[in-house]
Each structure stands twice: as C-alpha cells, then as structure tokens.
Amino acid sequence: MNALLKKYRHNDHALGIFFIICSAFCFSLMSLFIKRAGSLPTFQKALFRNLVALLVATVLLLRAPGGFKPKKGSGFGLFMRALCGTLGLLCNFYAIDRLGLADANILNKMSPFFAMIVSAFIINEKPNRVEILCVILAFVGAVFVIKPHAGFSASFPAFVGLLGGLGAGTAYAFVRKLGLQGERGPVIVFAFSAFSVLLCLPFVCAHYVPMSGTQLMYLLLGGTAAAGGQLSVTAAYTHAPAMEISVFDYTQVLFATLWGLLFFGEIPDTWSLIGYVFIIGTAVFKWYYNLYLKKG
Template identity: 50%
Template sequence: MYQNGRFVKMSGKQKYKGILYIVCSAFCFSLMNMFVRLSGDLPSVQKSFFRNLVAFFFALIMIRREAVPLRCRAGNLKYLLLRSLFGTVGILCNFYAVDHLVLADASMLNKMSPFFVVVFSIFILKERVTVPHMLFVGGAFAGSLFVIKPSFSNMDLLPSLIGLAGGLGAGAAYTFVRKLSLRGEKGPLIVCFFSAFSCLATLPFLIYGYEPMSLRQIVLLLFAGLAAAGGQFGITAAYSHAPAREISVYDYSQIMFSALLGLLVFGQVPDALSWLGYAVICTMAVLMFFYNLKREK
C-alpha cells in the first residue's frame, strides 16, 4: 500500500514537471517564430539551417555537461532517423507559414501536432485510442478549416496547407520522441541527432540558393536558434516525463504567446474566422484533456 501510494505521488510529480516543461517550450517556440519572421525575406531552408546549427552546438554542450554517450541504444537508430526526417519537414513547413501568415495562424496550424500525436500513437506506440479521442481529432481538424479558409480566392490557402503539413510533421516527430524516451534514449542525444540531420539535409539547398545576410539577420537567426534549442529541449523533456495525452493541452499556450507577440511586434490581428478556429481547436484540446483525466480515474 505504501509503495502504491509512493508510486502515485511520483507519477503526479513527473506530470507537473512535464506541464512546466511544455509551457516553457511553447514560449520559446513563440520567440523562435518571432525572430524568424523578423529576419526578413530569406529562404525557409536557410533559416532552418541556422536555427538547427545553433541547436546542434547547444545540444553538444548539454551532452558533455550531462556525460551522455554519443551513441544511441541498440535498435533506436531507425527511430532517430524517422524523428529527424519528420521534424525537418515540420520545421521547413512551419517557417514557410510563419513568413506568409499571421503569426498566431501559423502557430495554431503547427499546434495541430498534439492531435496528430494521438493518431500516430495508434501506429507507432500501439496505444489504444477511443472513439471520443477520434471525435476530438476530427473536431480539431474542422476548427483548422476556419484558420485555413479553403477557397480559390484565399491567397493564404497554400501557406495555410503547408502550415498544417508542418503540424503533421511535428506530430509524427513528437511521437517518435516519446518512443525513443520509452526506449531509454536521452533528450540531449535526440536533439543533437535531429539538429545534425536537419543541417546535413538542408545544406545542399543552402549552398545552391544561399541569400546574403546582413549582420542584423544573422543575429536574429542566432536568437531564433537559441529559442528553438530551448523549445526543443523543453518539448523533449516534457514528453519524456509524461504521456502526450496527459500534457499536450498545455502546448496551446503558444497561441496566447504568439498572438501577443504578433500584436506587439507586428501589429497583427487575426480575423474573426481565425479566432473561431482557435476557439474550436482549443475546446477540443481541453475536452480531450478532461476526458483523459476521467478515464484514468
């Protein structure tokens, strides 16, 4: 009885740590998007390269500090590659959306990732997903249509669809983060591997289409990289401490941060349909969160 009580207590402590990490991650990613937008008209591949280059060296410092071996556990290499591939696609799509949409819209489409995590968890983690879970995912997708506003007259349709694809890529990547954590892989190594993979994958495109940058743009991209490193370590730590179904709702704090930064820095105000979409998606996230709590009890 005493052991069971202790186990429950530790489980709750881990969950609250996961919540703290995911909120800090959301703030860092909001800052990253702001710096990316401020860096101006540069190719998304170029922005992605410098963002991940900073994160790579940051991860190396953490690996050395925590004495994490620079090798993955047996059988984990394929999951690291898949996490990195989906993560790279997610970043490129997100950066494109950030450059072409209202900051809060781009962030909200990227924040479809927790719902995609639920879907990918069925196939990757073999987690059982109930009918209500799928209804919440469907409701969130319906909400995303208010943000995307699909019509041939909508000039933001393509950036919106690319932003949604970014959320899908991020959802798959975060599911593999959880998979790797369950298989004993350390967070700094996951971040380092992903950052190195992304830099190498985008390097040929960077060399071919490099755009000269001013000192201001370089500094802004360095800040974007630092913010991204903080966000990456935060999200990795969050999903290492608790399952996505328990803490993913708190990831939506990024919308609040992004809307505030968009208003203060860029003077952006989302339209009424976007706000309706935000409300629908966040409502689905909250309903899913409380449903999961009820199931556990």
C-alpha cells in the same frame, strides 16, 4: 509525512506547468524572430535555427557517459524522427513567413492530434472513440484557419502549415517510440539537429542570400529561443505527466497572437478565431477527459 508528500507533488505539478508555459513562450519567440529575420530562404532560416540546437546537443553528449552512441535498434526511429521533424520544421517556417503568427502557430499545434493518428501505426497505440472525435473536431478547426473558400493561392501557405503539424506529430510519435526503447533525449536531439543541418546545407550553398547583421542576430536568437523551448519542455515532463500539463502548451498561440499584434499589426479574422476555439477547446476537453473522465 503524507502532508509533506502531498505538498511535494503539488509543487512538482506547479513546476511542470511553469516549465511548459516557459517552453510555449520560447517557441513563440522563435516564431517571432524567424519572421523578423525577413525574406530569407526557408532552408537558410532552418539551418541557422538548428545550428544552435546542434551545438547544445553536442555539448550535452560530450559530457554524458554514453557519448554519441545510440541504443541498438534505434537507427530507423532516429532517421524517421529526424526526417519528419525536419520536413515539419521547414513547413512551419514557410507558414510563419506567409501567415499571421497566430495562424502559423495554431496549425503547428495540430501536431498532438496527428500524433494520435500515426501512433496507431508506429507504436500500435489505438485511439478510442472520444479521441477520434477530438481529432475530427480539431480538423474542423483547422479548416476554418486554412479558409479553403479564399482560393488556392490564399490558403496554400496555411495548408503547408498544417503539413508542418503533420511532420511534427509524426516526429513526436517516433520520439515516443524511441523513448520506449530507452533511447536518450540528447541523442534524439543531436540526430535531428545534425540531419537538419546536413539536409539544409546544400540548398543554402546553392541559393545563399547575403544577410545583414540584424538578420543574422534574429536567426541566432530564434535558434537560442528554440533551444530554450526544448530544454523547458524536457524539464516540464520530468516534473509532471504529459496528460496533466500538455494543454498549457497552447499558451504559445496566445503569446504568438500578442507578438503578431505588437510587431506586425496582425489581428486574426473571424474564421481564424472560430478555428482557434475548435482546436484549443478540443485540446482542453481531451486534457480534462484524460485527467478525470477516463479514470472515472
């Protein structure tokens, strides 16, 4: 019996890793499709990306027992998750259009480190000294990627990409708070998607740029890939705890580097590669610390 339970837990852990890598693959494809859509306004790209997620969340809630009704007291958390997530998404898309795919993705992957900081204020989860050191090292890596010595105009898109990581990290902290309050996942996704669509719609109406059939196809593919990423990451964390598998989410940077090389001829420079080592290395150490050293 014990052998069966051990085998089941091992398989569950393997499934968790598989799904988190699938999520990273999907989100890297989202970045690729958004960039391939060409020179369209950021709000227009965000609108079409979130229309797909809104459709998926709506279908899920129509079939769910509780419908669209959120938990009592979740209103502020849902609003803040939607606002921060939308601002983070807009910053991320802005960076994708102006940076190499790998740089844009690694800056967005600063979100777990931002989440550690803001969680101290949102849900009173105080980071310990090791976690504070990890945040500092990750920010050192971000500085290498941003390259402030290159001048304001050159480093500004990277700085906006870092702000995208801040928005995403703050949104994740509010997702955790909502989860602790018992709010359902589809409600959180629906609120975020609906808010994003409503926020982007006026800007798109005022500054709409006609799209070719190919551009529309890429935007819809980007939205589909993002929906696949959301479903995959949800499946991953139902099979294994975040502290055991979250480090594998950084494979997104590897996928993005491959797409950038194959489709745009992008090769990260030495400064960016040093930054990747700092950020991914710190994430790996934090994963190892949480999984093994902290317990000991």
